[in-house]
Amino acid sequence: MTDSGQYEVSKTDDEWRAELSPEQYAVLRQAGTERAFTGAYTDTEDPGLYKCAACGNPLFRSETKYHSGSGWPSFYEPITPDAVIMRPDTSHFMVRTEVVCGRCGSHLGHVFDDGPQPTGQRFCMNSVSLDLDPDPAS
Helix, strand or coil, X not given: CCCCCCCCCCCCHHHHHHHCCHXXXXXXXXXXXXXXXXXXXXXXXXXXXXXXXXXXXXXXXXHHEECCCCCCCEECCCCCCCCEEEEEECHHHCCEEEEEECCCXXXXXXXXXXCCCCXXXXXXXXXXHEEEEECCCC
């Protein structure tokens, strides 16, 4: 999905700052990145649903998570095509594809075309941008 700039959840900068931790704010609202291999979900194998830490939007199922060796949680596909929005990112002298939440526009990470099948994509997400909702069946 591409970015239209209109989101279901829209808050002021002050509202986001009040609701998010400083680290979450830096990543989710200022497109920061947590250090590799430091995130809470980098090696997690617990079943469940990964949601946006800013708005609770369902993003990824644990079944699509895999160990990419990149230092960040990686998934091969979002829960639905409109769960995330992908847009060009030319910051830091690189050409990448940024991934933002389809509901609130918060920065989640980047997507690359070096992932496993069936999609060949690697959604490289910041742990701090995610909340894992445990599988109620476990």
